[in-house]
Amino acid sequence: MAITVPPSEVESFFGGFFPSIQSELGNIKLPKDLSPPLLRKIFQEQGYTYPRKNIIFHCLKGGAAKTTLAYNVSFRLAQLGCRILLVDLDKQANATYSFTTEKPKHVFVDVVLNKCKVSEAITAVDSFLHLLPSSLDNARLEMELLGRRENPRLFYRNLFAPVRDNYDLVIFDLPPDLSHNTYLSSLFADIICVPTTPDEYSVYGMKLTLSSLEDLKKEYPDLNHEVLVVWTKYDGREKSASRYITDLQDLGSARVMPFIIRSDITFKHAQAQGKSVFDFKRKSNAKEDMDILARELMGLNDLNKAGTT
Ligand SMILES: Nc1ncnc2c1ncn2[C@@H]1O[C@H](COP(=O)(O)OP(=O)(O)OP(=O)(O)O)[C@@H](O)[C@H]1O
Numbered sequence: 001m002a003i004t005v006p007p008s009e010v011e012s013f014f015g016g017f018f019p020s021i022q023s024e025l026g027n028i029k030l031p032k033d034l035s036p037p038l039l040r041k042i043f044q045e046q047g048y049t050y051p052r053k054n055i056i057f058h059c060l061k062g063g064a065a066k067t068t069l070a071y072n073v074s075f076r077l078a079q080l081g082c083r084i085l086l087v088d089l090d091k092q093a094n095a096t097y098s099f100t101t102e103k104p105k106h107v108f109v110d111v112v113l114n115k116c117k118v119s120e121a122i123t124a125v126d127s128f129l130h131l132l133p134s135s136l137d138n139a140r141l142e143m144e145l146l147g148r149r150e151n152p153r154l155f156y157r158n159l160f161a162p163v164r165d166n167y168d169l170v171i172f173d174l175p176p177d178l179s180h181n182t183y184l185s186s187l188f189a190d191i192i193c194v195p196t197t198p199d200e201y202s203v204y205g206m207k208l209t210l211s212s213l214e215d216l217k218k219e220y221p222d223l224n225h226e227v228l229v230v231w232t233k234y235d236g237r238e239k240s241a242s243r244y245i246t247d248l249q250d251l252g253s254a255r256v257m258p259f260i261i262r263s264d265i266t267f268k269h270a271q272a273q274g275k276s277v278f279d280f281k282r283k284s285n286a287k288e289d290m291d292i293l294a295r296e297l298m299g300l301n302d303l304n305k306a307g308t309t
């Protein structure tokens with residue numbers, strides 16, 4: 001799997017997005033393509049610190065693009081030199097299927113049942129992108145988790161402790177649920193990303209998801225995770241889609257992202273070929289939008305704003 005930023009993108013790579021360091025970059029001789037270790041070195045030499053965060057893609061509504069975002073953004077973040085662990089917690093195993101059609105030897109429920117160590121369930125897709133895969137075996141997960149006696153707040157923290165230092169970002173792709181697993185995952189998360197399609201049923205699912213997160217805050221008032229609502233599959237030809245986006249700018253403590261993920265067939269083409277949208281050479285809205293989301297999760301968009309003021 002080629003995770004390198006290809007030569008065709010190198011020149012424009014920093015343009016517009018990273019002005020705070022752009023002038024200094026003039027002094028650096030860039031190679032033809034940018035590998036994750038090289039980008040990491042450049043970013044760190046410019047004083048950037050890779051964030052250490054747990055991010056979950058979570059929405060009760062099915063088909064909101066949780067997996068599409070989790071998978072493609074993980075790929076982009078790895079390209080940008082982030083050390084990523086993508087954890088597939090959905091028994092549908094769509095994120096896993098994007099990498100391999102073979103049934104994994106171990107999945108998450110095996111870790112919970114002490115059948116293997118967490119490190120043994122993880123496979124390296126690339127040196128910067130690791131996957132904890134899923135399969136239908138995770139159908140047992142909810143029942144197993146409900147039986148646990150540990151402090152819910154520490155459950156995922158303790159479970160990932162042996163490997164946590166190997167990664168900057170741990171990213172969960174969750175099933176379309178409000179379950180004990182999504183409850184435990186929300187307690188583990190620093191960022192809860194709620195993909196939402198601008199249509200009636202999806203908005204309803206998003207609101208139920210946000211309301212469950214509000215309840216969680218009442219139970220644990222010191223929780224300080226960020227909740228980000230991301231509009232997905234936006235088609236400008238649908239008037240109602242624009243109306244939802246305009247009307248729903250204030251969602252209480254959840255932050256509505258100032259960018260949208262546009263509807264783009266590239267996502268489906270990539271999915272059909274077991275690729276990420278970044279594996280295609282030509283420009284696309286899909287690549288642009290995933291790049292902005294990746295930079296948001298890395299805090300680079302804030303850095304950009306700080307650099308321009
Ligand atoms: N921006 C987009 N443009 C076009 N198609 C998209 C876009 N985002 C996602 N899709 C398509 O929408 C479908 C559902 O996406 P996906 O499987 O990522 O949703 P999900 O929220 O993970 O679903 P589930 O709740 O079942 O886990 C997929 O076929 C995917 O290719």
Ligand SMILES: [Mg+2]
Binds near residue numbers: 094
């Ligand atoms: Mg999914």
